[in-house]
Amino acid sequence: MRVVLAEDLFLLRDGLVRMLEAFDFEILAAVESGPELTEALAELEPDVAVVDVRLPPSHTDEGLQCALAARRARPGLPVLVLSQHVEQLYARELLADGNGGVGYLLKDRVLDAEQFIDAVRRVAAGGTAMDPQVISQLLSRRAQDKPIAGLTPRELEVMELMAQGRSNAAIAGQLVVTERAVAKHTSNIFAKLGLPVSDDDNRRVLAVLAYLDRG
Amino acid sequence: MKTTKARDAVVAGAQGLALALMALVGSITAFVLAVVSIALIPIGVGVLTTPAVLHLVRAHANQRRLLAAQWSAVRIPVPYRPFPSDMRTGITGQVERCTLMLKDPATWRDMQWLLVDMTAGAIVAILPPALILEGIFGLLLLAGLWQPIVEADGTYWYSFIPVDGWGTAGLAALLGVVWIKVALYGNQFLIRTHFRLAGSVLAPNREVELEQRIGRLTETRHDALDTSAAELRRIERDLHDGAQARLVAMGMNLGTIEALIEKDPAQAKELISKARESSAEALTELRDLVRGIHPPVLAERGLGDAVKALALRLPVRTEVEVELPGRVEAPVESAAYFAVSEALTNAVKHSGADRLWVDVTYADGSLRIAVTDNGKGGAMIGTGSGLSGIERRLGTFDGVLAVSSPAGGPTMVTMEIPCALS
Numbered sequence: 001m002r003v004v005l006a007e008d009l010f011l012l013r014d015g016l017v018r019m020l021e022a023f024d025f026e027i028l029a030a031v032e033s034g035p036e037l038t039e040a041l042a043e044l045e046p047d048v049a050v051v052d053v054r055l056p057p058s059h060t061d062e063g064l065q066c067a068l069a070a071r072r073a074r075p076g077l078p079v080l081v082l083s084q085h086v087e088q089l090y091a092r093e094l095l096a097d098g099n100g101g102v103g104y105l106l107k108d109r110v111l112d113a114e115q116f117i118d119a120v121r122r123v124a125a126g127g128t129a130m131d132p133q134v135i136s137q138l139l140s141r142r143a144q145d146k147p148i149a150g151l152t153p154r155e156l157e158v159m160e161l162m163a164q165g166r167s168n169a170a171i172a173g174q175l176v177v178t179e180r181a182v183a184k185h186t187s188n189i190f191a192k193l194g195l196p197v198s199d200d201d202n203r204r205v206l207a208v209l210a211y212l213d214r215g
Numbered sequence: 216m217k218t219t220k221a222r223d224a225v226v227a228g229a230q231g232l233a234l235a236l237m238a239l240v241g242s243i244t245a246f247v248l249a250v251v252s253i254a255l256i257p258i259g260v261g262v263l264t265t266p267a268v269l270h271l272v273r274a275h276a277n278q279r280r281l282l283a284a285q286w287s288a289v290r291i292p293v294p295y296r297p298f299p300s301d302m303r304t305g306i307t308g309q310v311e312r313c314t315l316m317l318k319d320p321a322t323w324r325d326m327q328w329l330l331v332d333m334t335a336g337a338i339v340a341i342l343p344p345a346l347i348l349e350g351i352f353g354l355l356l357l358a359g360l361w362q363p364i365v366e367a368d369g370t371y372w373y374s375f376i377p378v379d380g381w382g383t384a385g386l387a388a389l390l391g392v393v394w395i396k397v398a399l400y401g402n403q404f405l406i407r408t409h410f411r412l413a414g415s416v417l418a419p420n421r422e423v424e425l426e427q428r429i430g431r432l433t434e435t436r437h438d439a440l441d442t443s444a445a446e447l448r449r450i451e452r453d454l455h456d457g458a459q460a461r462l463v464a465m466g467m468n469l470g471t472i473e474a475l476i477e478k479d480p481a482q483a484k485e486l487i488s489k490a491r492e493s494s495a496e497a498l499t500e501l502r503d504l505v506r507g508i509h510p511p512v513l514a515e516r517g518l519g520d521a522v523k524a525l526a527l528r529l530p531v532r533t534e535v536e537v538e539l540p541g542r543v544e545a546p547v548e549s550a551a552y553f554a555v556s557e558a559l560t561n562a563v564k565h566s567g568a569d570r571l572w573v574d575v576t577y578a579d580g581s582l583r584i585a586v587t588d589n590g591k592g593g594a595m596i597g598t599g600s601g602l603s604g605i606e607r608r609l610g611t612f613d614g615v616l617a618v619s620s621p622a623g624g625p626t627m628v629t630m631e632i633p634c635a636l637s
Contacts, residue, residue: 054515061515085502085511088527089520108498111491137528 001124004046005030006037006063007082008055016050016110023117034062041070041077048124052107053083053090064090075099080123082107086131088138095128103129103165118170128165135163150192158185162204220399224347227402230286231343234409237279238337245272246329256313266312272325276417279332283410287403291410294321294419294427320423328416339409346398349374353391357384431610439611446508453504461497465490513552517542518582521552522573531563533571541636543582547612551582551632554605554616558586558628561601566590566626577636584630592624602628 003025007013010032017030029040033056041049049070055063067079080103081094094102103123109131110116119129139160151159161171168186172179186204195204245268252268255261273295283289296319302308316322353373356364361384364371371378373387419427468490475483505511513521519537526533543551555573562571568590576583596602596618605628606616614632 054511083511085506087512087524089512089516089524108495111495140530 001121002026002028002044002047003120004028004037004040004044004049005051006032006034006040006049006055006066007052008032009052012052012107019110019113019116020050020120023113025120033057034066037063037066038070041066042073048078048080048120050080050082050120053081061090064093068093071097071099071102076101076126078123078126079103080105080120080129082110086133088134091130091134100128101126104134105129105131106133119165122165127167130164132160132164135160138163151189155185155189155192158182159189162186162189224343224399224402227406228344228347228398230282230406231340231402231409234282234340234406235337235344237275238332238340241275242329242333242336245275246326246333249326249329253317262310262313266309266316269316269322269325272322272329276325276328279410279413280417283413287407287410289407289410289414291414291417292419292424294324294417294423295319296321321419324417324419328413331416332413336409336412339405339412343398343402343405346394346402350391350393350395350398353387353389353394356391357381357388361387435607435610435613438607442607442611450504450508453500453507457500458497458504461493461500465493465497468493509549510552513548518548518551519575522555522575525552525556525559526571526573529559529563529571531569531571533559533573535573535575537575539575539577539582539636541577543577543636544634547582547632547634550608550612550614551584551630554608554614554630555584555586557601557605557608558630561594562586562588562590562626562628565594566592566624568624568626580633580635582630582632582634586628586630587625589625591622592620592626593622594618594620594626594628605630 001024003020005013005016005020005027007016007030013030013032017027020027028044028046029036031037031040035057037049037051037055040046049067051063051067053061053064055066064081067081071077071079075097076099078101079094081090082105083090084107086104086106091104094104101123103119105116105119109119122129139156157175158171161174166174168179168182172182175182190204248268249265249272252261252264256265277293280291280293283291296315298312298315303311352360356371356373356378361371361378361380365379369379374390376383376386376390378384378387468486472483472486472490475486510521510524512524516524517539519539522537523535526535542548555575559571559573562568566588568588570589572585572587574583574585574587594600594602596606596616602616602618609616609630609632612632612634614630617629617631618626619629620626
């Protein structure tokens with residue numbers, strides 16, 4: 001799988017390259033600034049881009065802006081955004097076009113290599129990978145709203161993982177239950193939230209987020 | 216366009232009438248009372264009455280200052296010297312108060328203003344309603360009103376026109392139209408002139424103004440230094456007890472791992488996972504600390520999006536409206552952000568509201584932020600309240616805080632900070 005990487009701190013960039021290569025990714029380019037990233041995304045046509053939010057020269061949210069611009073130019077271009085902090089505001093911007101293939105993770109998540117690689121793969125495949133922090137913030141905020149309050153604790157757990165972008169199989173693995181049990185939970189959740197059932201991972205995340213967003 | 220102009224002229228007319236009444240009734244009464252009271256000082260009675268009367272005069276002047284700002288956007292500074300905080304009570308206190316007030320040059324400017332207000336001020340104020348009424352009267356003359364008037368008194372002089380028939384009534388109406396035209400274009404100007412006149416007499420001279428400014432700057436500089444020193448202490452403590460301690464623990468774990476890795480690989484592995492947890496926790500703590508010093512979104516996106524991001528994290532539903540044509544200067548941006556953050560936290564904690572609104576706009580060289588909630592109200596700026604903290608924070612930038620919070624709500628906290636946009 002071909003990756004373009006953008007990260008301005010040398011140590012982290014180097015570490016990420018090593019890690020991705022160890023998991024058989026092909027690094028097309030590892031750049032350190034916004035303009036370089038824009039160029040690389042336009043020319044190299046990677047399968048997935050892993051991008052730090054804050055990049056030179058502006059050292060603001062240049063990476064995020066480049067990624068959003070690249071996705072406007074090439075809808076559905078898979079982009080995994082990494083950040084030192086996660087904000088719902090940015091998560092919404094990434095999800096806004098509804099094309100899927102986006103991820104938004106705290107940089108800490110690279111500490112767990114396997115989960116991180118799993119997230120990169122999921123994004124590359126057109127799914128989503130939302131940081132658990134974004135999701136738990138959303139859920140705790142909306143917990144007073146009625147439909148969510150109607151969920152059982154187990155269903156909430158399933159919904160949290162679902163909103164992060166996990167497949168039923170992954171959720172089943174994490175919660176140590178059968179996949180059928182998860183499927184039952186998800187259909188219960190959709191019923192309680194009044195959402196049409198769909199097998200497509202990405203669409204169901206968007207549905208959940210859209211619901212949470214509706215506030 | 217035409218209708219708004221007419222409405223403005225009529226509003227100005229009503230304002231003029233109110234101002235003229237205030238000038239004629241209020242100012243004359245206040246002036247007479249003040250003169251009598253001051254004259255009675257030698258026999259002692261005045262000492263007791265003067266402070267009260269002068270407070271009345273000040274309230275009267277402040278009322279006009281307020282109206283000047285509200286009706287014509289004319290700002291007249293409030294120049295009274297503050298009383299010392301350790302005023303004595305009883306008769307001695309009263310005497311002290313009396314002398315302090317008489318020594319304050321602002322008191323004597325107030326007296327001058329009362330004289331100007333009851334003469335020139337009143338005349339300027341009465342013109343807007345007079346123009347409108349006279350104009351309408353001219354039109355009424357043409358409508359036939361001249362007939363009964365002339366029958367009763369003979370020729371009626373409307374300004375310089377002797378009205379004695381339809382022809383001259385027509386001329387009168389024409390003149391009336393002219394008056395109304397003048398009112399349309401001039402009424403608001405006249406009202407503003409009234410306030411400017413008051414401002415020119417009431418405004419302190421440069422020296423007093425500078426004195427006040429220096430006092431205020433000293434005070435806000437103290438506050439700023441205190442706040443930043445406290446902030447540094449907090450950061451130092453947080454680093455020392457938090458991230459730093461965790462990194463030390465991590466180093467220790469790594470040392471143990473080094474020793475164990477061949478003897479007891481299972482335990483070494485366990486320690487490695489502990490070390491990883493420690494590093495994750497240290498990161499979390501550092502992140503929280505950074506958020507407290509300078510929130511990342513603020514650095515990345517500026518005030519508008521930072522407030523929006525803040526609102527998203529609140530447990531109460533919050534609507535944010537931002538209208539900023541550019542980015543605010545960095546120090547102001549940061550102060551404003553933390554002020555909003557504190558106001559919102561206050562609202563969430565104390566108001567019992569289930570909806571919040573934040574409005575951020577920029578106009579006339581000032582950043583304006585309003586935080587409103589639909590809670591139970593009763594918020595006050597006072598010692599120890601979060602609102603005083605905000606006030607101090609804004610004071611460093613010459614910013615002001617106003618709170619409107621009647622019991623039963625809603626509460627509206629407004630902040631205004633003069634600043635430039637980039």
